[in-house]
Amino acid sequence: MANARSRSRADRSTGAVTLQQVARQAGVSLATASRALHGADGRSVGDELRRRVQAAAEELSYISNAPAQALARATTSVVGLIVHDVADPYFAAIAAGAMRAARERRLMVMIAATFREPGLELEYLRGLRAQRARAVVLAGSGLAVSADTERLAEEIAGFEEEGGRVVCIGDRGTDLDTVALDNRGGAAGAARSLWDQGHRRIGVIAGPRELTTVRHRLDGARRALRSLGGALPAERVVVGDFTREGGRAATLELFARDPGLTAVLALNDLMAIGALAALQQDLGRTVPKQVSVMGFDDVPFAADLRPALSTVRLPLEAAGEQAVRLILDDPAEAPRRVLLDAELVTRASTGPATHA
Amino acid sequence: MANARSRSRADRSTGAVTLQQVARQAGVSLATASRALHGADGRSVGDELRRRVQAAAEELSYISNAPAQALARATTSVVGLIVHDVADPYFAAIAAGAMRAARERRLMVMIAATFREPGLELEYLRGLRAQRARAVVLAGSGLAVSADTERLAEEIAGFEEEGGRVVCIGDRGTDLDTVALDNRGGAAGAARSLWDQGHRRIGVIAGPRELTTVRHRLDGARRALRSLGGALPAERVVVGDFTREGGRAATLELFARDPGLTAVLALNDLMAIGALAALQQDLGRTVPKQVSVMGFDDVPFAADLRPALSTVRLPLEAAGEQAVRLILDDPAEAPRRVLLDAELVTRASTGPATHA
DNA sequence: CCTCCGCTGGAAAGCGCTTTCCAAGAGGTA
DNA sequence: TACCTCTTGGAAAGCGCTTTCCAGCGGAGG
Numbered sequence: 001m002a003n004a005r006s007r008s009r010a011d012r013s014t015g016a017v018t019l020q021q022v023a024r025q026a027g028v029s030l031a032t033a034s035r036a037l038h039g040a041d042g043r044s045v046g047d048e049l050r051r052r053v054q055a056a057a058e059e060l061s062y063i064s065n066a067p068a069q070a071l072a073r074a075t076t077s078v079v080g081l082i083v084h085d086v087a088d089p090y091f092a093a094i095a096a097g098a099m100r101a102a103r104e105r106r107l108m109v110m111i112a113a114t115f116r117e118p119g120l121e122l123e124y125l126r127g128l129r130a131q132r133a134r135a136v137v138l139a140g141s142g143l144a145v146s147a148d149t150e151r152l153a154e155e156i157a158g159f160e161e162e163g164g165r166v167v168c169i170g171d172r173g174t175d176l177d178t179v180a181l182d183n184r185g186g187a188a189g190a191a192r193s194l195w196d197q198g199h200r201r202i203g204v205i206a207g208p209r210e211l212t213t214v215r216h217r218l219d220g221a222r223r224a225l226r227s228l229g230g231a232l233p234a235e236r237v238v239v240g241d242f243t244r245e246g247g248r249a250a251t252l253e254l255f256a257r258d259p260g261l262t263a264v265l266a267l268n269d270l271m272a273i274g275a276l277a278a279l280q281q282d283l284g285r286t287v288p289k290q291v292s293v294m295g296f297d298d299v300p301f302a303a304d305l306r307p308a309l310s311t312v313r314l315p316l317e318a319a320g321e322q323a324v325r326l327i328l329d330d331p332a333e334a335p336r337r338v339l340l341d342a343e344l345v346t347r348a349s350t351g352p353a354t355h356a
Numbered sequence: 357m358a359n360a361r362s363r364s365r366a367d368r369s370t371g372a373v374t375l376q377q378v379a380r381q382a383g384v385s386l387a388t389a390s391r392a393l394h395g396a397d398g399r400s401v402g403d404e405l406r407r408r409v410q411a412a413a414e415e416l417s418y419i420s421n422a423p424a425q426a427l428a429r430a431t432t433s434v435v436g437l438i439v440h441d442v443a444d445p446y447f448a449a450i451a452a453g454a455m456r457a458a459r460e461r462r463l464m465v466m467i468a469a470t471f472r473e474p475g476l477e478l479e480y481l482r483g484l485r486a487q488r489a490r491a492v493v494l495a496g497s498g499l500a501v502s503a504d505t506e507r508l509a510e511e512i513a514g515f516e517e518e519g520g521r522v523v524c525i526g527d528r529g530t531d532l533d534t535v536a537l538d539n540r541g542g543a544a545g546a547a548r549s550l551w552d553q554g555h556r557r558i559g560v561i562a563g564p565r566e567l568t569t570v571r572h573r574l575d576g577a578r579r580a581l582r583s584l585g586g587a588l589p590a591e592r593v594v595v596g597d598f599t600r601e602g603g604r605a606a607t608l609e610l611f612a613r614d615p616g617l618t619a620v621l622a623l624n625d626l627m628a629i630g631a632l633a634a635l636q637q638d639l640g641r642t643v644p645k646q647v648s649v650m651g652f653d654d655v656p657f658a659a660d661l662r663p664a665l666s667t668v669r670l671p672l673e674a675a676g677e678q679a680v681r682l683i684l685d686d687p688a689e690a691p692r693r694v695l696l697d698a699e700l701v702t703r704a705s706t707g708p709a710t711h712a
Numbered sequence: 713c714c715t716c717c718g719c720t721g722g723a724a725a726g727c728g729c730t731t732t733c734c735a736a737g738a739g740g741t742a
Numbered sequence: 743t744a745c746c747t748c749t750t751g752g753a754a755a756g757c758g759c760t761t762t763c764c765a766g767c768g769g770a771g772g
Contacts, residue, residue, distance in 0.1 A: 014430045014488070016518045018758060029722045034760060046720065061514060066486040067426035068758035071727045074370045076423065078466070086442065087452040087656075087673070096443040099469045108483055110434070111467045113455045127464055130422040132370070158417060162372045273660050300443075304629050306662025317443075374728060385752045390730060402750065424728035427757045
């Protein structure tokens with residue numbers, strides 16, 4: 001008997017059941033089968049025939065061919081999601097939210113991780129365009145300065161011209177649909193809270209300056225301090241990787257420059273964890289007794305660190321959800337912007353400044 | 357002038373640049389253009405023409421239509437990844453590995469989260485079949501008992517018959533390509549290490565019993581204890597959600613049953629974190645002085661908890677990578693099985709038993 | 713009784729690509 | 743010079759679906 005492997009060389013089919021076969025089995029035309037099963041056509045099919053088609057499909061275990069549908073309909077049911085790194089809890093939370101929203105709308109999500117290489121973002125966007133994704137969510141923070149930024153903008157424009165939709169999480173320069181997170185406000189609140197507890201010598205450990213997220217957070221903190229009569233001189237800001245190790249190294253550098261700091265504001269929780277490690281293990285300081293540490297993002301484990309990390313909570317999962325909603329539910333003309341609030345979460349890693 | 361919106365109703369095209377247009381612009385036939393740009397054909401194109409085609413493609417910003425290619429080639433460049441929850445660091449790590457491997461092979465990954473509903477796994481597998489994914493990685497632990505298990509097996513068989521490939525991470529009953537993690541061995545090692553430190557009354561907090569992962573870990577621990585002359589009676593095993601809260605509740609229950617326990621073995625790190633919280637905050641015990649806590653998985657923050665969590669490290673990212681390699685690199689006949697070792701990581705949350 | 717309309721089913725024309733086949737030319741050998 | 747082989751380009755036949763059009767039919771209205 002003929003098995004799947006013995007097809008003629010000219011036969012490029014996969015051996016999967018086709019709609020044609022379903023139609024034959026049900027004794028109806030291809031058109032009717034298509035309408036009975038997927039009928040986005042606005043056309044109705046008689047009850048009797050519809051039942052016959054459904055039965056045939058069931059019996060043959062028919063599974064529709066999405067690429068073929070995509071070709072014929074000129075649209076797909078996939079949305080793309082571009083993040084920096086899925087293993088980073090920040091992006092994991094966003095991804096979870098986006099996937100939940102996608103599920104509600106019965107869409108599949110194609111995910112791409114750039115590992116922070118700007119070139120990859122462009123490449124993946126092109127890949128998603130090739131897939132004819134309906135929409136793509138750009139979750140990674142934009143780069144403020146980059147030769148690729150312009151190319152990216154062009155690519156986005158091209159995509160939108162073809163009917164694709166793009167939304168980004170966090171502000172980018174461009175006028176796109178945006179789900180913005182209140183980085184500035186959150187950072188300002190964090191700085192103010194430190195100030196209110198008597199801290200006057202506050203150090204900041206920041207991620208790469210090109211990230212707009214970093215810029216906004218830094219800016220928020222700086223302004224708040226200034227408006228309170230303080231300042232954030234350049235030597236009290238150390239840039240490092242946006243990771244635990246980056247935070248550790250940055251903290252060491254910060255205290256090498258000024259051992260009298262009473263608080264460190266980390267621009268994300270990963271760095272804050274590094275700061276905690278540096279302070280408690282390398283520098284032998286007690287937190288928050290001698291030095292307060294404030295994080296940013298409120299990753300899931302923040303409350304389980306010792307001391308429990310005070311931080312700024314960002315509604316990341318909601319951001320992911322909103323992003324796909326925004327993009328799919330009502331395709332407005334003008335670019336829209338949704339601002340999600342940050343919330344200060346005070347836990348045990350911050351406390352009153354000890355005046356030396 | 358005619359814009360993209362003014363196409364006739366009969367025109368189902370997206371307005372995207374097609375290969376046909378590129379061919380025309382380059383003054384060659386469609387066939388030649390196809391060969392010049394993607395030629396998986398084994399056929400060569402003269403240098404001059406190839407250059408002309410490439411220039412035309414560049415100039416028109418041509419982006420190939422993946423669905424159309426998929427239809428014509430009867431294969432795609434997407435792999436599917438089905439997990440329980442992307443926000444769970446366990447799956448996030450696997451996903452990161454899988455994505456890295458996919459990138460090396462220039463594949464796109466379609467990800468689906470089941471949120472632990474077994475029905476969804478089936479549904480997503482069908483979705484991935486519809487997409488004609490080349491391969492799918494089943495990352496979530498299998499359910500040992502489930503009405504869906506059989507349906508799932510059928511679905512997998514159908515997919516493989518059509519040329520799709522499936523690999524799972526962690527053992528499932530079925531004879532599939534598998535990247536197994538040494539859950540049994542890891543749990544045995546963990547139990548032994550506790551035993552060796554003098555612990556004789558060890559409680560275990562476990563995730564849902566249907567998960568094969570849980571079964572294996574539990575089994576490993578039980579056997580190890582038995583072989584050492586101890587035992588793991590049913591009342592010292594409490595089942596809860598595989599989450600922080602589940603761990604906390606389970607720990608409380610465990611100590612309500614037997615306040616004299618000197619160690620708790622959590623079957624994943626999330627539960628271990630809950631145990632730490634329950635012990636230190638709710639029960640007022642010191643860890644590891646009065647009670648030792650051992651986790652499982654070694655999530656990224658395990659070392660930053662207080663006390664730093666002793667746990668069993670699983671090479672999760674490697675598992676994700678291996679899975680996609682296994683499945684794509686050499687499509688062997690017989691189902692293969694790769695076993696990845698677990699490694700005991702002793703940190704500060706475990707110590708010698710205090711004999712009351 | 714005839715016409716017109718609304719409804720349902722089917723034939724067929726694509727959607728944008730890949731690949732098979734064929735034709736034509738180049739180069740080698742007898 | 744005649745014949746054969748090898749290479750390169752193009753025409754055209756699909757891949758599996760959706761959707762447009764058209765045909766046929768029954769019922770309502772004149």
